[in-house]
Amino acid sequence: MSLTIACQTRPEGSKPRALRREGLIPANLYGHQGAESVLLVVNAKDADTLMRKTAVNQTVIDVTIPEINWQGPVVVREAQTHPWKGTIYHLSFFAVDQAS
Secondary structure (H helix, E strand, C coil): CCCEEEEEECCCCCCHHHHHHCCEEEEEEEEEECCEEEEEEEEHHHHHHHHHHCCCCCCEEEEEEHHHCEEEEEEEEEEEECCCCCCEEEEEEEECCCCC
């Protein structure tokens, strides 16, 4: 079973708290083009489902970003959660080398 998640690029100047009210989780993608990173948003329900099935730094996930025409394997490098609510606040994805 392969895990996939669709992301969108984060709108310029958007505030994380406002995104969370809209049901979106801020995220970053690192390592897809060297030192560049991309600001993303992920649907909160999809992120919650994904985090129930993955382990940080271990599970390879396929990410699709249609706005920049990028698709590839990543691992969740960091998942920040609210201290007592347990809700996801932020995700950090790191691109995995396609050759390995």
